[in-house]
Amino acid sequence: MSDGINEQRRKLLGATALGFVAAQIGAAAPAFAQNNTPRRATTSAGSFGPLKRVNAGVLSIAYAEAGPADGPPVLLLHGWPYDIHSFVDVAPILANAGYRVLIPYLRGYGETRFLSADTPRNGQPAALATDAINFLNALRIQKVLVAGFDWGGGIANMMAFLWPERCKALVSVSGYLVASQAAAANPLPPSAELAWWYLFYFSTERGKAGYAKYTKDFNRVIWKLASPKWAFDDATFERTAKAFENPDFVHISLQHYRWYMGLEQGEAKYNELEATIATFPTISLPTITLEGDANGAPHGNPSAYARKYSGKYEHRTITGGIGHNLPQEAPQAFAQAVIEADKL
Numbered sequence: 001m002s003d004g005i006n007e008q009r010r011k012l013l014g015a016t017a018l019g020f021v022a023a024q025i026g027a028a029a030p031a032f033a034q035n036n037t038p039r040r041a042t043t044s045a046g047s048f049g050p051l052k053r054v055n056a057g058v059l060s061i062a063y064a065e066a067g068p069a070d071g072p073p074v075l076l077l078h079g080w081p082y083d084i085h086s087f088v089d090v091a092p093i094l095a096n097a098g099y100r101v102l103i104p105y106l107r108g109y110g111e112t113r114f115l116s117a118d119t120p121r122n123g124q125p126a127a128l129a130t131d132a133i134n135f136l137n138a139l140r141i142q143k144v145l146v147a148g149f150d151w152g153g154g155i156a157n158m159m160a161f162l163w164p165e166r167c168k169a170l171v172s173v174s175g176y177l178v179a180s181q182a183a184a185a186n187p188l189p190p191s192a193e194l195a196w197w198y199l200f201y202f203s204t205e206r207g208k209a210g211y212a213k214y215t216k217d218f219n220r221v222i223w224k225l226a227s228p229k230w231a232f233d234d235a236t237f238e239r240t241a242k243a244f245e246n247p248d249f250v251h252i253s254l255q256h257y258r259w260y261m262g263l264e265q266g267e268a269k270y271n272e273l274e275a276t277i278a279t280f281p282t283i284s285l286p287t288i289t290l291e292g293d294a295n296g297a298p299h300g301n302p303s304a305y306a307r308k309y310s311g312k313y314e315h316r317t318i319t320g321g322i323g324h325n326l327p328q329e330a331p332q333a334f335a336q337a338v339i340e341a342d343k344l
Contacts, residue, residue, distance in 0.1 A: 046088040048103075051111060057134030058119045062111035063104035067095030072168075073141050074338060076103045077132065079150020080253060081219035082325055083109055083243035085236075086149070089331035090338075097339055102144075104135055106151065108252030110243040121248045123256030125178075125277060126270035129158040136166060147338050149173035149326055150297070151256070161281040162273065169286040169341040171334070173326045174295065175305035175315075180278035184260040195298040198222070202257045212250050216241050226297040227323025284311040286344030288337045291315070292322030292329065299324075312344040 048064040055061075064084050074094055076087045084103045091101045105112040106128065108121070132155050136144060145168045148156040154177035160170045187193070193200075198218075201207035211218055220237055223230075243249070258264040266274065287309045291302055302315045318326060318333045327334040 046092070048084070048088065048091070053111070054135070054138045055115065056138035057131060058115055059107055059131060059134070060113045060115055061104045061131070061135055061138075062113075063102055063135075064091065065103070066091040066101040067099050069100060071095075071098045071100040072342070073100045073102060073144045075132065075136070075144040075146045075156075076101065076327070077146070077148030077152025077155050078103070078106065078109075079148070079152050079325075080256070081222055081244065082150065082328075083240045085240050086325055086328045087331075088328070090327050090335045093331065093335035094338060097335075099145075099338075102135075102139070102141075104132075105243065105246075106155075107131055108246055108248040110246060112246070114248065120267055121251045121255065122259075122267055123252040123254075124259045124264075124266040124270060124274070125154060125158060126273035127267065128155050129162060129273070130270070132159055133163055133166065142166065143168050145169045145171075145338060145342050147171035147334070147341075150177070150324065153177040154179075157283065158277060160283045160285050160287075162276060164283075164285060167285055169288075169344060170283065171288050171290065171337045171341050173290045173292075173324075173334075174297075174299040175289040175291070175302060176280075176283075176300070176308040178277060178280055179260065180274070180280075181260060181262055182278060185262065192298070199257050199261065202254050203261050203263055208254055211254060215244050215250055219244060223325070227292075227294070227325050227329060228296045229294045229321030230323050230325065230329050280308070282308050282310045286312040286341055288313075288341045288344070289315045290326055290334065290337055291317050292324065292326045293317055293319045294321045295324050295326075297324040314340075314344070 048066070051062045052065055053060055053062050076090065078084055078086045084105055087103050091103065094101045108123065114121070128151065143166055146156045146159055147170070153172040153174060156170055156172050157176055157178050160167050202211065219241065223232065223237065255264045259266055289302060289305070291299065306313065306315060316337060318330045320330070322330045
């Protein structure tokens with residue numbers, strides 16, 4: 001870390017973890033600098049039953065459900081560019097343990113749709129977190145154990161400090177995945193900026209056009225870079241790639257990252273929530289954080305983000321060449337963390 005970074009900035013950025021601040025808190029090297037020898041494939045032919053649907057806030061949310069209807073509810077939240085199948089092998093483990101497992105498609109993914117053509121196709125963090133609460137409200141669920149990775153990890157963390165009364169415990173891959181526009185505006189050392197190449201690509205008109213034209217190809221590249229040792233097969237990728245056919249997927253993906261760069265407007269109704277998020281509150285809920293030993297996506301050092309969890313807390317590094325899509329690459333470890341977080 002450069003000695004020229006002042007202490008005040010270090011404290012601000014060290015509290016966040018969306019990868020914008022990865023270098024400040026001890027990030028791993030980008031995926032393309034890692035050993036790319038694939039490990040044995042961990043693909044699965046698993047599937048969900050027929051999807052369910054519920055109107056929640058501005059969305060008609062499509063979701064998978066498993067386990068007993070009267071079991072303790074668990075909310076599993078996927079990331080970008082993934083989908084509910086990241087949890088296809090986690091769900092039966094939790095269902096067999098007696099949990100009611102709920103796995104919604106995020107806005108812009110899969111069969112989830114906006115109820116009105118006039119609703120802004122907005123991917124800012126507060127909108128995503130509000131969707132999750134609206135989903136619980138629509139299902140009349142008061143409190144859940146919440147777990148996620150990537151975008152889903154960020155949503156889970158935000159739920160834990162914005163609405164702690166709605167969350168029983170938290171499991172988050174890569175820890176405290178929370179950031180703000182102000183934090184994102186601070187430049188990082190070149191080695192950290194390199195890992196965020198697609199953020200800068202998306203900030204250009206060329207990038208917007210390129211992502212729209214080559215969505216599947218682009219997302220496959222992200223999968224390979226973020227999980228360099230995961231030997232997923234074509235069928236596994238294509239199963240998830242169907243979620244990218246949502247008519248709002250490209251726009252929401254771009255708006256999410258461009259919002260962080262200050263290139264897209266959010267909605268005024270989320271201003272208060274975003275202001276709270278930008279204070280980076282600590283989380284008092286029982287929490288287990290997970291990290292794969294071959295995560296190629298920008299991520300922070302667990303020893304740095306541990307201080308954001310003030311309640312009962314454990315961190316686990318999952319070995320064996322596990323990358324960014326940890327629930328799908330190591331479903332047993334992820335499910336076990338959920339079960340044990342419930343007991344903290």
